[in-house]
Structures are given as C-alpha cells and as structure tokens.
Amino acid sequence: METKSVLLVGVGGQGTILASKLLTLGLMEEGYDVKMSEIHGMSQRGGSVSSQVRYGDKVWSPVIEKGSADLIVSFEKMEALRWLEYLKPSGKVVVNNHEMMPMPVIMGQADYAADIIDQIKKACKDVTVVNATDEAMKLGNGKTQNIVLLGALIKAMSLEGINWEAIIKANVKPNFVEDNLKALKVGMSLV
Amino acid sequence: MKKLLTGNEALARGAWEAGVHFASAYPGTPSTEILENMTTYKEVISEWAPNEKVALEAAVGAAIAGGRSMASMKHVGLNVAADPLFTFVYQGVNGGCVVITADEPGQHSSQNEQDNRNYAIAAKMPMMEPSTSQEAKDFMMEAFEVSEKFDIPVLMRMTTRGCHSKGIVECGDRKEVPIKEYHKDVTKYVTVPANAKKMRIKLEDKLAGLLEYSESTPMNRIEDNGKKVGVVVSGMCYCFAKEVFGDTVNYLKLGFTHPLPEKMMTKFCTGLEKVYVIEENDPILEQALQRLGFADIVVGKSLFPKYDELTSDVIRKCVTGKVLESIEYDHKDIVNRPPALCAGCPHRGFFYELGKRKNVMVTGDIGCYTLAFAPPYNAMDTATCMGASFSSGHGAAKIFDKAGSDYRVVSVLGDSTFFHSGMTSLTECIYNNSKTVSVILDNRITGMTGHQQNPGSGKLADGTTDATMLDIETVCRALGAKNIKTIDPNNLKLVKETLDWALGLDGPSVIITKYPCVLKKFSEDDKNKFPNAYKSKDVVDADKCVGCKFCLKSGCPALFLNRDTKKAEIDPLQCVGCGVCEQICGQKAIRKETK
Structure with a gap:
C-alpha cells in the first residue's frame, strides 16, 4: 500500500505527543511499517507543535512534505490554518473548535480572526469540526481532549479494526485508562 | 522483540545491549533523551555531569579503568568537550568508548548549525552516521566493538530528525561484557610530549586499519x-x-x-x-x-x-524544480505562535522589572530565560553560549567603565548553566573586579531541556535517589562574592529593590532568584521550602477592570483581553496563581480566587 501521512498539530502542552504515540503503537501492532517525527525543545513552551506520523508497507522519510498529508488533525483552530499547506489537495481535516491565544494576540499586536473555521472550509472540501475540548470537559477531564481527537483520527483514517483499547490499557497510567477509553469512544462518534 | 523507538531511545538500547557500564551526559536538545533512557537500565551507571567536558572526561576514566562507557551531548556540547576529545583519541581505550554528538541542521533548538563531522576529521577518530532507529541501535553496538578492536573512541553522529523520529527496531537482550582488567601504562595514558609524539605516530596505524574496515564494513x-x-x-x-x-x-x-x-x-x-x-x-x-x-x-x-x-x-x-501540489489559501490571518515563558514561570517577575531599566545591557545565556529577549520584556541584549553571560558581561562592564559610559551590565543565567560553566565566569567577575550584577535564576531544575536533575536539585539522574545538594549562595561566597542576595522573583517590589541595591554598588554583586519551575515535579525539599507554590488561581474582577491592558505587559499566556467585553480575563486552565499580574494591576482588579 502507498504510504499514508497523518499530521497532528497543536500548541505545546495539548497532548499531541501521547496521541501520536498511541497511534504509532497501534499501527505497528497492525503490521505496518511506521515512522514518526517530532520537534522537541524550545517549541514546547506554548509554541506551535507537530507530530508527523507515516505508515505503510515501507516508510522512508519520517517527515511529511507540504502537499502530502492525507489527514491533518488540529488540536487548535489557528494551527489547522497554519499547517493546511501540508495537506494533499484531496486530504481531510479534523479540527478542534478551540482557541488558544498566541502571544502577539495577547500583546494586542495581532487579532485572532473570528472566521478561522470558515477559512479552512473555504480552502478544503473535507473538514470535520469537533468540540474535543468541550467533550473532554463533559467527561470530567479536559486533558483527555487529545484522546477524543485520537478517536476522531482513527475514524477518519478508517483504523477502527485495530485493538485501541488494548493499546491504551498497555500505555496509559492505570488511573487514566477509564477516562481515556471513554474519550476515545466519544471521539470516534464525532466523525 | 520489536519496539517503536526514537533514534535516541535506540542509541540507549544499543549501548545497553552492548553491555555498556557507564554513561554520562549534559542535557541539550536533541541529545537529552539518550541519557534519560539510559537511567531506565539499572545495570548501567548513568549520570548527568555538570557539563559536557566533565561528562566526556568521566567516560574517558571509565574506559581506561576497563568499563564500556559513553558520553552524549548536543553539537555545541562537543565544543565544550573538545579538549579531552582530541587527546583521548591519542590515548585510546581499555573498555570501549562511544561519544555521541547530536547535530542540529535547521537549528530547531540551537544557537548555531555547526557540522560536527568536522570533529571526526580534526580529531582523527572513527565516525558512524545511522539513518534509522534500527541502525542507531545496531551501529551503537558495533561502535563498542570498533572502539575496542582499534583502541580508539568512536564518534556517533546523529541529527535532530534521527534523534527525535521513531521507527521500528528489532531489539535483543543485554550481552554482559566483563569489565576489563586495568593495567597501569604511562606510555599509553600519560600524554607528556615524549609519550604523545609516539601516540601520534601510532594513531596513523590505527587510522590505516580503520580505512580498511571502512572499505569492508556493511555499514x-x-x-x-x-x-x-x-x-x-x-x-x-x-x-x-x-x-x-x-x-x-x-x-x-x-x-x-x-x-x-x-x-x-x-x-x-x-x-x-x-x-x-x-x-x-x-x-x-x-x-x-x-x-x-x-x-x-x-x-x-x-x-x-x-x-x-x-x-x-x-x-x-x-x-x-518542482514541489508537490498543495492547497492555496490566504495566510494573512495566521498569527505567529512563538514560544513564551509559561504561565507562572518564576522568571517572569524578574524580567518584568529588569525590562523597565534604562541604560542597562543584559548579557543573557542559554535556557528558557533567553525568551526574555522578546516583547514584552525586551530584557536581553546578548546570548552566545553556556556561561557567557557572566564573562561577557564582565568584559562589557570593563569597557563601559573605561569609556565613562552610564551603561551598567546585568548578566543572567540559570542554575544548571551556573554549574555548567557559570562558576568560572563568576570567578572572572570577582577576581578581575567588574561592576557587574550577576544573576542566577535558580528554578531548582534544568528547565528548557525538560527537567533534568543538576548538582543543585538534590537528586541524581534517576530523579529519585538523593544527592548532595550544592547551595548556590555558598558556592558564590566561596568564589569570593561579598554582595549576595537571594530573593523570591514573584515579589516585584523585592526584585526592584534588589536591582536598585545591586546597581548602586561599585563592584560585583550576585542576585539569586530562587523559585521552582512551574512544570517541575516537586521534590520533598521543594514541598517544604515552597509549600504554597502554584496552589491558587488569580481572577479578574470585571467590575474593577478598566481594560487598560497594563497587566498584559506581564507577557503571561494565561492573560488575555476579551474580544467582546474589552476587559482582561485569566484562563483558569493555565493560571497557577503566581500573583505577578496582581502586583502589576493599578486598579487592584486582579485577586486570588476564593474557593
């Protein structure tokens, strides 16, 4: 099969790393060759972050080229717009309907446009807007927004056949397993 | 057994499987996780050294004593460790030794883009460059064999993408390698010129053997x-x-x-x-x-x-000449999202006050606090390398003094950077007596690289074993500093008074701001000394807020102006109640949330 590319983007601290880790473990269990690339370091501090996941029969580069992502899952609205140029023209976007203010907006040097979602929809045909942060809050743990989004990702890439429950149980701290399983289920129902 | 490993995890795994006995490092992106992973292998002595030179020298000693050893560092770290490196190549090893350099093409998290392949050429040592996580593990194992066979340390050159990308790795078990017997041999290990000249000639023989190996290895x-x-x-x-x-x-x-x-x-x-x-x-x-x-x-x-x-x-x-086809759309509303000091960061209060000073040159250093160069603080003039803040500040102060300038110098570095190379720089300020204000921003951990222990944090590399805790104020006193104050950086009045005091002196002074990093997992010591840290939240009283935006000058990512009400608000998910904005607000509109 041709290599698939999934880009998870967001703001440092939103949990993209755990979501992509679980994703790659599931893909490996399923027998795919998998590579993932992240940039750590300074960008953790509230900066724009990305996890790039590629899978298929044989994956060479761990890095997704502009114009080659099959799916972008964005944990924050502005980040979806920022990374949209990485999407294939036929690709899909799952975007969390959530705003985090960048420092130039906080400082009053720039505005956070109110119509970001509309702009994404104008540029791309296949956009699913999810309220992952709200759904996670409703479940009682806002931090599980990343697993809600993982659920949406799994559905969007038709990866439901993988035993995600086992992957989560084996890789998440016992106290959080139940919350995360609930979040996964909710996420899968949103796409 | 198949595992999904980053290049860094794979290097650690390879070293472990190769029976490594001793691993030392100083944290630095993108190399940090190598040693962090080593600490999970209990058979190995894994340590954070105060700097890369010390890490390599410790690995040199471990190798000469007969153990398999390794030292890992980022590319600029090898500059610090270059002194022992070049001579270690002459001495060779007893137990095998691998030096890992993690280079940063693209400078994702670094101050320069030096190509450390040049070090292998300059130091005349063998070098390996893995392309995948599997190769990182396999090459690491082979590197110890090459090191022992050719009696020479091996340079393992990684780059950011290799360090931080994951791939599937076939893993094996650890092969226990007995620690070799140590034999005293001054002709091999004491590099006085008479011995070193012979070593130099012998090195050419080793390189000839390595050339043959290079032609035949499946690498x-x-x-x-x-x-x-x-x-x-x-x-x-x-x-x-x-x-x-x-x-x-x-x-x-x-x-x-x-x-x-x-x-x-x-x-x-x-x-x-x-x-x-x-x-x-x-x-x-x-x-x-x-x-x-x-x-x-x-x-x-x-x-x-x-x-x-x-x-x-x-x-x-x-x-x-082509790129892949991609979506075209308007980028005008995409706002940059530069990294910023976290909500609650204990550096914020200090830089808020320092940024207000006029005629002050701030010499900076390498750490989270380098972000203070940016608005709203604009509180940094230079950043060169680890430890340079104090020593460059000294040189600048001498010139300002000689020129009769009104400019004063404030130099800032962190606790880990102080132990890395700030102590010698502070010695310079005190011994050569400059009108410098040397500030140690002690957040009780190595922050930027993701919370590694250091000689001031009271814990060993595993994060749990107690260690001797070096007290920074005592160290400064021992170096001869007489004017020292240790303060809480979240107390703006105290920060201002302390800066006034230091800038009023005619000689060197030291300010230590002591408060744990907001992201730190608190040790027992932190819990005892900072019992109330990060346990509250601040809220804006909308009736009192006049929308003056003055609080936004704190540069806190938790604070923002509500688009509709035009009043300040605080994101309760991010706020940890450091109280800096409370002190900045002239309307007394920000207060602690009552439960």
Missing part, C-alpha cells in the same frame, strides 16, 4: 539499481533521498564516514554520468569525491543549500 554499501545517476548519502539524508528517488538511481549509502571508503567511492562513481551528493551543512563527502577525481560529475552544494535540513521537499525542489 557502507552500494545499492546498484543499474542506473547512470548515483546518489552519495549518509545519515538521515538517506531516508530523505529514498523518498524522492526511490529505485530510480544507484546509491552509495555511507554509515561509517570517517575514514571514508575511498576505493568504494571510486568504484561507485566510475561509469556514472551524474552523482548527487546529498549532505546537510558542509560539503565533506562532496570534497572527498572531488579529491578522488570526480569533480566533473559530482553535484553537491552548487545545487543543494549549505544550511538547514535537506528534507525530501528540499531535495525534490532542487533536483526537479
């Missing part, structure tokens, strides 16, 4: 696809090139890159019409091919950039 191989165009490549660039060219070219895939396999390179190029040399940063492979007589068919830096990563999109564009 270097030709992939012949029967084409007339070839690609010569090492490290991560192999993956990027394969992505672009697939099987449409022949490859010379180099994993053992010093000394280079010249016969194999000649064999590969002979008969080809064109050879692309795809290497990030310096034209090292390209120049080697030119020397071998292939200048007319080799295409390298005339086509590919000398800087940044050569990811598949860059290669594609250089070679074909």
